[in-house]
Amino acid sequence: MLDQFALFGEAILHFLTPSALFYVLWSTLLGIVVGMLPGLTATLGVALMTTLTFQLESDSAILVLVCVYIGAIYGGSRSAILLNIPGTPANAATALDGFPLARAGLAGKAMAIATSGSVMGSLIGMVFLMAVAPVLADFALKFGAYEFFWLTVFGIVIAGRLTALADPLKGWIAGFLGLLVAMVGQEGMYSYPRFAFGNTDLAGGFGLLPAMVGAFGFAEVLHVMTSGRYEAVKSTLDSILPRLKEIVRYWRTIIRSGVIGTFMGIVPGVGEDMGAWVSYAAARRASKESESFGKGSVEGLMAAETGNNAAVPGAIIPVLTLAVPGSAPAAVLLAAMIIHGIRPGPLIMIEQPQFVYEVVAMVLMATLAVLVLGLLLTRPLLTVLSVPRERLMPVVFVLCTIGSFAIASRLFDVWVMLGFGVLGYLMRRLDFPTAPLILGIVLGDMFDKSLRRGLVLSDGDPTPFFTRPISLVLFLAVLLTFVLGGGTLRRIGGWLGMRRQQGGASEASR
Template structure:
């Protein structure tokens, strides 16, 4: 029955005016998403103000269009310039940019569009048919569960690196977490690492950090590069081959489901969804080594993931009046301002609204797909512009975008500083993606860990009670000590210093002969580790 309602409402929306509003809004959203610094949250907030006096139907349609467009739009600049327009597209950079470097920009843009569209469809299914079910699921995520989710996020940092050096991924992630601790924390209002600087009290915003580590670094490195610029001839078609998409159907469904669930969980948004989807895709892939070097699977996972989050994040908005992500929070406020009261009463008072809302979302997703495919060709022209012309203009946009978030000059300084930190990090092989993820995860881990402690009166056992917690702990464990090739090597790297230390300790005490037979008898576990270790060494 729900399906019929959805079709009904969609048909009702197919008037020329509604279509025009929708397309203009989605196009605006795409532009907002593409520009570094301007995110979906800012886009919706600005449009809320501009559409305040409008008829609620059109205003909400415009806001949904901007949301869908902005999350998608971030992938454009990520693929073409290696500067993610929004934090949600940071995982798209990992594979999108290498694809574009190798002359497959058109294909990458087309695939990302298709993947985003399919992700939106996953979100649509959740939004229109599963809202009551998933709404309850959202409430299952309390402090302990969100804490473990964040820990899981930290664990996947080691997997978000192209160089195959997980330690550097973790170092980058942990550094991000450290820097996220700067400022006033939420639990006791204590000012950490602020050194009396009042500007530091609000901490480092995710946007200045993102624009700095990607945008400024890209500007610095491409302008200071003296090797003659070469334009990579762009080949390949925009509309993806059906077989490329079909070959990835498991990946798409998996990423869609991950995206929806990440979206549903309150306070965890598209920024995290794409990373988790990417990590899962990498571990399930037959070619994990291609990830980070232009893997189509990785690109699809990330883009399906972040757009599926949009639909997911709107589920608790409708079901419980709880936003699933920061942009959804602004959208929720806009709904209230337009006299629409989502929440548990919606189903009783206005049962059809859910379908009207879903229909708007559906329309926006179609608009995104059509516009996305249409603007690929003009966007490719961006690659033909000389870097020396392009980069200064991008810098101006970076400045403007960063300032626009909060109207604070200090943020621009933060952006430049993170550019300066990011430059050597990139040169030394420390990936940006986990760094940005760390900045996002830091406050989540901190807040929920300590709140959990307060709730349990300092008893850590409470962290291991609920089934979701245990599932997340197991997932984290497998991420760290899993059996896939890449992870096994991580394991051996982690153990190598331990072994060497043991060896040197043994040597000091004169216990260890060259063949090592006077070592204490090892357990099976130890044998297993050693076997992996030798495997590792033969591969080197």
């Protein structure tokens, strides 16, 4: 335990330099602006900054990305409160109570509550990151091919289930489509170029970053430009300082939402939006003033913002310890770590333990920057929201284009970005979630290798996939998730039953 604190202290000292503090300030501010602007998500912000910072030292680059990530999830609350448009999907629950508060002339108070909730959420998540990551990494050392196989399947199934609550079938289709996309290109055992059709670019596979920039950036440009316009609320700002009284009054909500948010972050591919929704729902259930939820409840707003920001460190936990992302922005963070020569996974606490604590220190510094910038720059930041979409979106698209090109300097990646942008847009129009698709692309390689290795080790006998203790637990979790999301099967069963009855009736009438 003392070692942990010593490593954490060293990490803090490591970042207490003028250049690191400068990185923290500008990247958190950039993250807040990215999050505030409808059409720019945390995923896109982290992806674009990955392309910009890959020439930096690894710790500076990851510091910038963590700050953009945390800043963006917080920044999204501003547009949710003032425009009733969540700046990022993670802030959808924030709009439910934040916007009514703003309409009632309490926009300043709402932003103050959002700031305190976000800061408290990040801090709770950070504590869990520091405490859970070493334990989980140690536990993951027991994982073999069988366990990693079920972990990837569980990730796809749970992400598909939770990101498409109304229609899990579409979430699962998106996830398996993502795994299939990851199959394109040379595979790891014999270097055979799958689905390349003689094309050398395709033999290299689809890059994760161009795919994500397309699915979350270009798709968003298409969506914003084909949707209705937005107008900022004309609200005079009341006090923008958080009141300690409210933090103390809702301490139970804060701790509960922080724990729920962190847990939702840890679940693969689910991330910040579910962290906010589940925290919000739990707060409403437990609240004595539940009737005010959705009408400008301070407690509801606090729960949503605590939940989504707690999910950020939560989503980083599986990135570091299992190389499995807890959310879409965390998937980019994982890719960025690999680009910078860091090897996330069960061995991280053996090979690079100091890096885990450096990430904890990065979260702390980003959180403090959110507090300072969130309070000091409330009024100037509001001008960002007055930029019309016709003037913002072409800039976003230019950044998407150059960002996709930057990593490998190949025009094929621009085409990949365009293709995934159109795919992401169509998926959105057809009610398919995009997060499981991206998770599938990230996990595809692990799925491929662990399934084949497992079968080779057991000489084709599938029994170890179901009999090893951790495998069995993961398999049961997959099964349970399918059963809980079995509405589709029930509907089809009902339809088949109806057809049988109709068939019987028509035969009887003949």
